[in-house]
Amino acid sequence: MTRKSKSEIGKSSLSKSLLVWYDRARRDLPWRAAPGERPDPYAVWLSEIMLQQTTVAAVKAYYEKFLALWPRVDDLAAASLEQVLQAWAGLGYYSRARNLHACAQRVVVEHGGVFPPRESELRRLPGVGPYTAGAIAAIAFDQPAPVVDGNVERVVARLLALETPLPAAKKEIFAFVADILPHDRPGDFAQAMMDLGATVCAPRAPGCLICPLARFCAARGGDPRDFPKKPPKKARPFRRGAAFVLRRADGAVLARRRPERGLLGGMTEFFGSDWREGRAEDWPEKRGRERAPCATANWRLAGEIDHVFTHFALRLAVFVAAAPADFSAPEGGFWLAADDLRAAAFPSVMRKVEACALKAWDLPAPAKPA
DNA sequence: GACCCGTGGAG
DNA sequence: TCTCCAAGGGT
Numbered sequence: 001m002t003r004k005s006k007s008e009i010g011k012s013s014l015s016k017s018l019l020v021w022y023d024r025a026r027r028d029l030p031w032r033a034a035p036g037e038r039p040d041p042y043a044v045w046l047s048e049i050m051l052q053q054t055t056v057a058a059v060k061a062y063y064e065k066f067l068a069l070w071p072r073v074d075d076l077a078a079a080s081l082e083q084v085l086q087a088w089a090g091l092g093y094y095s096r097a098r099n100l101h102a103c104a105q106r107v108v109v110e111h112g113g114v115f116p117p118r119e120s121e122l123r124r125l126p127g128v129g130p131y132t133a134g135a136i137a138a139i140a141f142d143q144p145a146p147v148v149d150g151n152v153e154r155v156v157a158r159l160l161a162l163e164t165p166l167p168a169a170k171k172e173i174f175a176f177v178a179d180i181l182p183h184d185r186p187g188d189f190a191q192a193m194m195d196l197g198a199t200v201c202a203p204r205a206p207g208c209l210i211c212p213l214a215r216f217c218a219a220r221g222g223d224p225r226d227f228p229k230k231p232p233k234k235a236r237p238f239r240r241g242a243a244f245v246l247r248r249a250d251g252a253v254l255a256r257r258r259p260e261r262g263l264l265g266g267m268t269e270f271f272g273s274d275w276r277e278g279r280a281e282d283w284p285e286k287r288g289r290e291r292a293p294c295a296t297a298n299w300r301l302a303g304e305i306d307h308v309f310t311h312f313a314l315r316l317a318v319f320v321a322a323a324p325a326d327f328s329a330p331e332g333g334f335w336l337a338a339d340d341l342r343a344a345a346f347p348s349v350m351r352k353v354e355a356c357a358l359k360a361w362d363l364p365a366p367a368k369p370a
Numbered sequence: 371g372a373c374c375c376g377t378g379g380a381g
Numbered sequence: 382t383c384t385c386c387a388a389g390g391g392t
Contacts, residue, residue: 051388058378058387092376095391129390149388167371194388203386204381234373238382263375306382310375313382348377 011180014159014216019185021212022192027199029056030063032191041115041140042073048132048139049100053093056198062091074113077104085266085345094265094347099127117141138190146178147190151197157228158201161218165229236308241275242317243350244292244299245357249322251338253357254293254329263309268345270353271333275314289319293330297321302360305352314349318356342366 023035031047033039046066050059065087070076076084081101088097103125107115115136116122123133130148137143148156153166156173164172182189200207206224208214219227246254256271258264273291289299299319307314329335336344346354355365 048388053375053387053389054377055379055387090377092378093389095375096389099390127390131389135388147388150386151388191388198388233385236382265375308377308382310377311373315382 010216012182014213015180015182015189017212017216018192018196019182019188022188022195025195025199026191027056027195030060038142039140041117041136043067044136044140045073045103045115045128045132046100048135049096049103049127050091052096052132054091058091062088072113073104073115074108076101077108077113081266082345086343089267089345090348090351092348094267096127098260098266102126103128115140117143119143119145135190139187142185142187144181144183144186145190146174146181147193148174148177149194149197151194151201152177154203154228155193155197155201155213158206158219158224159213159217161222162227163229165231169228237277237312239275239277239312239314240316241273241314242289242291242319243270243272243353244294245270245302245318245320245353246294246297246323246327247320247357247361248335249325252335253338253341253354254323254333255336255344256333264347264349266345267347267350268336269347269350272316275312275316277312292319292321293333294321294323294327296324297327300360303356305349305356307349307352309349316349316353318353318360320357320360 026032029047031039031043047059047063050062050066066076069087070079079101081098084097084101085094088094088100091097106125107113117137117140119133119137122128122136123130128136134145134147135149137145138147148170153170153173156162156176157166157169160172160176162169162172177193196211196213200211201213201224204225208217208220208224211217214220217224244254254271255268258267258269260266271293292299299321302318302320305316305318307316341354358365
């Protein structure tokens with residue numbers, strides 16, 4: 001029997017303390033299997049994609065909706081991209097939805113409808129990066145894969161009092177996690193690290209007094225909030241534009257689809273101008289109207305809406321008009337029937353435009369979709 | 371590595 | 382135009 005070094009004992013003890021805590025304090029989440037049970041890889045994958053840069057609270061309703069609409073991966077693969085985008089609308093980062101759909105089809109066609117258990121195979125699937133591949137391998141298949149997300153980065157940066165700023169510190173963090181990973185419960189270990197980061201080792205209010213890893217933590221004694229070190233953020237530019245909501249007598253509105261790639265790719269939107277950088281005073285009302293999809297309609301300004309994207313803020317002037325009787329949808333446009341409005345693949349910014357227009361017409365705001 | 375890509379909630 | 386951020390991935 002080989003003697004264990006002091007650091008090996010410390011690492012083993014750290015993992016044990018974490019798992020003991022996890023068995024008592026683990027969060028009960030819809031996609032999480034009961035203790036001792038193996039979760040459905042499809043459910044794990046679906047939840048992991050949705051949880052990318054997205055809060056648990058925001059994901060829950062979408063997760064339930066997707067699982068109800070498409071209980072298995074072949075159901076999702078058989079759906080149209082349009083249906084998937086409609087169901088994803090409002091959750092953000094829409095390339096995830098496009099990749100989700102493509103990934104489901106790949107799993108069906110290339111893997112017989114069964115998710116591959118190996119991290120290296122998972123990594124090749126669209127929308128599955130280093131984190132997600134490790135998470136699925138560990139959680140769904142109990143493979144000893146290191147799982148490093150934002151929570152784990154914060155927990156480890158504090159444990160080690162890492163002076164290296166992110167993202168440069170990722171290598172070091174990954175190596176540490178790989179080193180302490182217990183091979184008997186890799187799935188629970190991954191989820192325990194993330195639960196700890198989410199509920200105890202929180203960004204702003206770390207609960208060091210109740211932390212099971214406090215005795216291992218190098219940041220304890222100082223201010224844990226000093227870690228991880230992060231580079232300063234860039235200023236967010238301001239853009240401005242106009243949106244046009246044209247309404248037919250039967251209540252249908254004119255819409256179009258955005259290009260497959262790029263911002264809000266594949267999503268439905270109202271016609272509008274470009275969104276250009278500039279100050280509010282550089283955008284007189286008249287300039288917006290020039291871009292209207294129907295020159296003969298009597299456009300009036302309904303109001304303005306504000307929306308914040310990841311890398312710019314947007315203010316949109318919302319113009320509304322009744323469609324002339326002889327007007328037909330222009331190239332690239334289509335009429336969205338009043339009954340189909342609620343289910344349309346509108347991103348949140350377009351829901352704001354819609355709400356602004358409905359209010360101007362004194363129409364009731366649509367009920368929030370289930 | 372840098373930049374693009376949404377949204378809503380907490381503090 | 383408060384700031385910060387949440388189970389990242391693609392290019």
